[in-house]
Amino acid sequence: MAAEHESVELVGDELVGNIARAALFAALMGASSYVSFPNPISPIPVTMQVLVVFLAGIFLGPVWGGVSMGLYLVAGGLGAPVFSGGSAGLAPLVGPTAGYLWSYPIAAALVGALVHGGVSLGDYRVSTVRLVGAMVAGTVVIYALGTVGFAYVQGVSLGTAFGLASAAFIPFETFKIAAAVGIVRSDAIAAN
Template structure:
């Protein structure tokens, strides 16, 4: 009989999703850095990158979705202690809504890129920063244009302020994720070394 290619979602997976959702919440409500623009600099994206890089695509995606659901339901887990659906009318809404997709993309990339030749740390970093460049920043710019009535040029210039911090946060996320995967090599998709029936993590 052919073994299934994917294992079922386990209680451990549920626990990991919950833990990383809580981690993102903690990083989100930590003191932010206020800049000239309408969106503060927070550690939210560090948590999002960690969720994708450490847990892989599906669990990383679900961890961020859980974080958003909890916040939309009224718990003050968004930046500045904000909560509820009212945040969707704020200039930061585009960034916020992009987070689950960013975790998914980072998780997908980290299951593939580290198999290529070269330093694994570099591939971890590129997985995280690519998700930020391809998903978070375009969505953030769109949110600024819609909710802050900015032109494309002004929204782009506002978004530029977040790039240096994103580079630093993804450097940190890459190092932490790599350390976790070295300690627990079966944690992320494609890392299993066992020839068991279920060799692919969720």
């Protein structure tokens, strides 16, 4: 007598794939925090994290791009050494660079929404102008929240905070935007 077994799909393949991609980008974000070097004009180091924020929004879309950056924050808050310089725990989430960290899910979601034209995941192979515009908008969010957070925690004016925590990074962000465009364009070529 053979027993019959019925298969039940508890979680769909698409959801599993999205979770896996979000976890991959969260891990990539953590790894990118180790690519860090001092900025001669700022106490905040330069990392490649903003590039990963851009790519998460572009490749995962607004929902899963934001989720991936949220997973990154949770992992770091729980003790994984994924914040700049290998730091972890709650201190970075309330310290001088906390505004940047908290901005990452928002910026990834915004970049994704602008690239994909809404909440749904669409084709990320859009015009260069749209791609760059989305990343500039994401950069504005990151540096607005980063500047406010830095000013609050350090007890300095917004103008001082902007000079130390934002303006000093504009050349680096320009490079990251160009790198993201190159990555997206090379992926579009490989896909064809």
